[in-house]
Amino acid sequence: MANWKISAFGPKVVIRAALLAHEGAEDWDWDIVLTGSEVAEDRPDDWVLQAYLPRKPTRGDKAAITALFEDEVPEFQIQQLPDADWVSESQKGVDPIRAGKFFVHTPEFSPSAEPGITSFTIPASQAFGTGQHATTAGCLRMLTAMRRRGLAPRVVADIGTGTGLLAFAALDLWPRAIATASDIDAVCVGVVEDNAEQNGIPLGSGPGALTMVVADGMDDPLLQARGPYDLLIANILAGPLVELAPAFARAVPSGGSLLLAGLLETQEQAVRRAYRREGFRLAARLVNGDWSILWLRRRSGR
Template identity: 65%
Template structure:
């Protein structure tokens, strides 16, 4: 049995609540939060949704309401509804249309593969992990990886931090087929998801070149990730708060001149992420905007640079 709490408000209020959620160190992680437009033709009207596997308590609703404390407008009314017994993440992804991002075509098993020359085709089913390619951040990363490859980036060793379904690691292996690759996620359920998706997409698992190693880790705090470095490329499509916290670790994990691809941050959060990266010796190479989200390609300064 699951429940959902919904709040309707103008976009700036919802975005502010999402930022407050990232900064809430004592947040109950059993409450899964997201924000989105009410409808495509109502870009300024947004809704905050919180999912729980229990009936929301007074404390739960108070915690959600506190996310709006920084707004000058009154907090929106919260509505509570009980949902059918289903995996809300799978349900939200079910029936998604295929997407084209850069040189990648991504679709669920409900849709046929693309035979278009020059495209890499991935079948990524709806699952218990994020990263089917349909979210603007994942699609933006695929587009940016394509851009990096076109501009001569060479990758011999890469790490995908917070991999979810494994899609971005798969994409890196397609663009640079002889690279060493490791993927990690804080959620252990992703191990099976990545293994299944790798098998479905012809991605070899292992520790050799052209193969993917999967591990469970919180950020960069993992002996295997440390031992496999330093890296030419680190990918991280997570959230702005962790990106700021992890910036020093990203900097240390990269070779001089190495590449960092970041996503999961709203445009309004970009300045804070870039400032943290600058302090870690990382400079902006290029940026894209995908919906309301920023996709950042940064490079580690070489030793002879300022």
């Protein structure tokens, strides 16, 4: 089978906007694996988007990638790769990340030997190269900080879980929690199940296990029945975060916590306003690259 790569070079802001658009593309062909990175360490504003395909790119494939760009569409460079080489190529330059007490790596790397560190194995095509790894790392750091500050949730939800990574991290920090993960994309069910098996995360409905559902936001009977949630995690996008503020407020009791990410620092105030109206206050924030990660707590009496 022939394997192909499409490369598109452009400014950091253009490539990252395309990667962000990819995150929100509900009808994306998941045979097309996207990565994005700096061209070179001494050229931090020059980026490249690379798309790996198990076939010669069709007109539809090129149109789908073109649609990720708004105004400025870079010129595409298309090349055929040696057989079975596209997976390893897509993972080049994907170094492990250390965030809080967590070490996240692809299968080609070994787990961390550092005491007190939890390692998770996540394939590069799932966890990295999508423009969201900075928010994921930020969430891992914030979850670690929450634990250190004494947060002890008994019921946890990870909305828009993708790979399941943040739900895995929550169960590592709070091993007796009842955890639910959801995503709007049914493909994520198999992804989460495979990653859970790879990382020794039990699946099930009891304490210390993870239940996976397919849901648009909070619109699922099981997701609603398993609440209210002491901790609700949502690493998605700024627009959906604003829209979901009322639903999240209904799912989080007084004193409960939200961990919100997927929003650019420039979008932070709009998101915070939406949640302030629902009775949440800022407990902590951090900025990782261009991205804000917010810990919000619901005021008592709401």
